[in-house]
Amino acid sequence: MTQPSAPSLTRRDRVRAATMEEITATARRLLVEHGPAAASLRAIAREMGMTAPGLYRYYSSREELLRHVIAEMFRELASDIRRAIEEAVPPHRAGPGGAVGAAGPGGAVGAADGAGHEDPAVRRAHAALKMVAACREFRRWALGHQEEFALLFGVPLPGLDDGRFDIAEQCALEFAGTFYALFLELWNAVRFPVPAPSDIDQGLRVQLGRFRDALGLQSDAPDGAILVFLRCWVLLYGAVSMEVFGHLQFALDDPAPMFELTLGDLAHLVGLEYPLPEG
Amino acid sequence: MTQPSAPSLTRRDRVRAATMEEITATARRLLVEHGPAAASLRAIAREMGMTAPGLYRYYSSREELLRHVIAEMFRELASDIRRAIEEAVPPHRAGPGGAVGAAGPGGAVGAADGAGHEDPAVRRAHAALKMVAACREFRRWALGHQEEFALLFGVPLPGLDDGRFDIAEQCALEFAGTFYALFLELWNAVRFPVPAPSDIDQGLRVQLGRFRDALGLQSDAPDGAILVFLRCWVLLYGAVSMEVFGHLQFALDDPAPMFELTLGDLAHLVGLEYPLPEG
DNA sequence: TCACTATGGTGAACACCGTAAACTGAGTAC
DNA sequence: GTACTCAGTTTACGGTGTTCACCATAGTGA
Numbered sequence: 001m002t003q004p005s006a007p008s009l010t011r012r013d014r015v016r017a018a019t020m021e022e023i024t025a026t027a028r029r030l031l032v033e034h035g036p037a038a039a040s041l042r043a044i045a046r047e048m049g050m051t052a053p054g055l056y057r058y059y060s061s062r063e064e065l066l067r068h069v070i071a072e073m074f075r076e077l078a079s080d081i082r083r084a085i086e087e088a089v090p091p092h093r094a095g096p097g098g099a100v101g102a103a104g105p106g107g108a109v110g111a112a113d114g115a116g117h118e119d120p121a122v123r124r125a126h127a128a129l130k131m132v133a134a135c136r137e138f139r140r141w142a143l144g145h146q147e148e149f150a151l152l153f154g155v156p157l158p159g160l161d162d163g164r165f166d167i168a169e170q171c172a173l174e175f176a177g178t179f180y181a182l183f184l185e186l187w188n189a190v191r192f193p194v195p196a197p198s199d200i201d202q203g204l205r206v207q208l209g210r211f212r213d214a215l216g217l218q219s220d221a222p223d224g225a226i227l228v229f230l231r232c233w234v235l236l237y238g239a240v241s242m243e244v245f246g247h248l249q250f251a252l253d254d255p256a257p258m259f260e261l262t263l264g265d266l267a268h269l270v271g272l273e274y275p276l277p278e279g
Numbered sequence: 280m281t282q283p284s285a286p287s288l289t290r291r292d293r294v295r296a297a298t299m300e301e302i303t304a305t306a307r308r309l310l311v312e313h314g315p316a317a318a319s320l321r322a323i324a325r326e327m328g329m330t331a332p333g334l335y336r337y338y339s340s341r342e343e344l345l346r347h348v349i350a351e352m353f354r355e356l357a358s359d360i361r362r363a364i365e366e367a368v369p370p371h372r373a374g375p376g377g378a379v380g381a382a383g384p385g386g387a388v389g390a391a392d393g394a395g396h397e398d399p400a401v402r403r404a405h406a407a408l409k410m411v412a413a414c415r416e417f418r419r420w421a422l423g424h425q426e427e428f429a430l431l432f433g434v435p436l437p438g439l440d441d442g443r444f445d446i447a448e449q450c451a452l453e454f455a456g457t458f459y460a461l462f463l464e465l466w467n468a469v470r471f472p473v474p475a476p477s478d479i480d481q482g483l484r485v486q487l488g489r490f491r492d493a494l495g496l497q498s499d500a501p502d503g504a505i506l507v508f509l510r511c512w513v514l515l516y517g518a519v520s521m522e523v524f525g526h527l528q529f530a531l532d533d534p535a536p537m538f539e540l541t542l543g544d545l546a547h548l549v550g551l552e553y554p555l556p557e558g
Numbered sequence: 559t560c561a562c563t564a565t566g567g568t569g570a571a572c573a574c575c576g577t578a579a580a581c582t583g584a585g586t587a588c
Numbered sequence: 589g590t591a592c593t594c595a596g597t598t599t600a601c602g603g604t605g606t607t608c609a610c611c612a613t614a615g616t617g618a
Contacts, residue, residue, distance in 0.1 A: 014596085018596095037575095042575070051598085053597075054596045056577080062575095154433055154524070201539070214530075230531075230537065234514070234521055235514060238517020245432075247516070250490075251487075251493075253486060258509065265510065297566085319603080329566090329568085331606085332606080332608090333567050335607085336565080
């Protein structure tokens with residue numbers, strides 16, 4: 001040891017070991033505050049009062065660390081959207097035999113509210129409110145968490161798709177399940193028109209079936225409904241990511257009114273008329 | 280000079296100076312062949328038989344170099360799409376007084392073909408064929424140039440939007456003009472329903488007008504038509520970028536049939552029925 | 559022909575980066 | 589006491605963008 005007292009001078013005294021959550025939280029904070037390049041292993045470690053190689057005790061690479069950050073963000077986003085869905089409809093006191101909604105792992109939140117309601121018109125209205133709230137919350141989160149959104153929905157990390165099913169993809173699927181659960185409720189409430197099985201490309205139909213199985217929510221929704229779900233998702237993704245990534249700036253300074261029209265398109269896809277009473 | 284003959288041994292003899300085009304071409308080749316991280320200044324320079332600081336004679340930073348690469352890609356993509364549009368309809372011998380289409384800087388290609396035709400049904404059919412061809416070519420290019428597509432339409436470079444109007448944005452606008460010129464032809468041929476000016480949010484309408492002016496193609500298309508144009512673009516962008524970025528893989532292995540349905544949605548937006556005779 | 563200048567580079571250096579290997583100090587089970 | 593594990597640290601390697609000082613060549617005006 002060349003400088004006997006150097007270690008205790010240069011680093012913060014660590015009274016306990018770091019945790020994986022602290023590391024991902026630090027990484028995320030740096031990412032949000034100073035951009036993706038600032039979330040380097042050295043910077044993360046420095047922020048925690050340690051050195052970069054120490055992080056390898058917790059994650060095998062920077063990419064694996066980032067995947068855990070991604071997973072955490074997916075969970076937060078899904079949670080925020082579930083909350084927005086819950087708050088979209090007034091609380092409903094279910095009857096004694098009510099609340100039969102099958103809440104799967106995706107979390108069919110609010111299934112006891114609108115879905116369990118006996119009046120079809122109320123169920124329909126509640127489902128529409130929830131749908132609009134979920135889409136709005138997705139956009140709100142994206143605009144308020146642009147760096148995070150870019151990580152979740154932008155160009156994927158280089159080695160992300162090496163065959164195995166990692167935690168980020170798992171949480172992404174769970175996030176999709178949040179929307180899908182809402183969509184199922186909508187389908188049960190509205191029964192909007194969907195393509196007949198015979199009108200769907202054969203190869204596409206088997207893929208839709210696999211996707212439904214992967215989501216884990218058992219349902220009687222036909223393949224056509226899942227198809228409509230994906231079309232809605234594509235439209236929502238396109239509108240929000242174009243806005244967040246600035247790809248609409250060549251045309252619009254403020255894409256907000258355009259998004260309202262997108263909501264109208266979405267509502268049209270699921271048999272609703274959009275201009276609802278605003279919240 | 281410590282080693283008299285060293286310079287001529289270690290580097291390729293450069294008989295002439297490098298050009299900016301050679302540099303961007305080399306950068307692009309490395310990007311495509313080995314991913315974005317491989318397009319480092321040192322690698323580009325090495326590939327050209329020079330050293331990294333020499334590149335600063337041509338570009339003030341790596342980012343500026345990449346912006347020129349982006350501009351070149353936008354030009355190529357626009358050119359490919361224009362060619363696909365031209366080849367979508369059989370060549371038409373215009374009458375003596377024909378070919379009145381106002382070809383602006385965006386390049387209203389084929390304006391002398393379908394747009395100048397006298398039979399409305401033919402004009403309509405040709406416009407539909409061109410629209411489908413353009414969208415298909417956009418997807419084809421994206422799938423065949425995934426690294427390039429990610430650069431053009433993924434998360435933008437960090438410092439890209441620092442106020443000034445650089446060459447990449449200029450070429451992006453020109454690319455948009457390619458689609459817009461086609462869209463104008465479609466509008467003139469089909470006159471599909473568009474939102475009335477009074478139905479469009481006031482703030483949105485002035486933005487749409489600004490956008491039309493920025494494109495430079497003088498036209499009598501109403502604001503509602505530009506709005507439909509943007510909605511088409513959002514849908515197309517969403518479908519293609521989700522597929523290229525792998526964000527549909529959680530649901531679909533092969534998104535091709537899904538894209539055909541997206542084409543149907545697009546056709547519906549512009550008053551056409553999609554299942555056309557395939558090319 | 560001489561001096562001057564612009565062009566188009568080079569090599570060294572700086573401050574970073576992810577990562578691997580060897581090592582170290584504390585705590586703990588036996 | 590001894591072996592072992594944990595949670596890090598040093599050190600090092602090769603890579604990155606970028607800056608700086610320098611240099612060879614070409615062209616030009618006097």
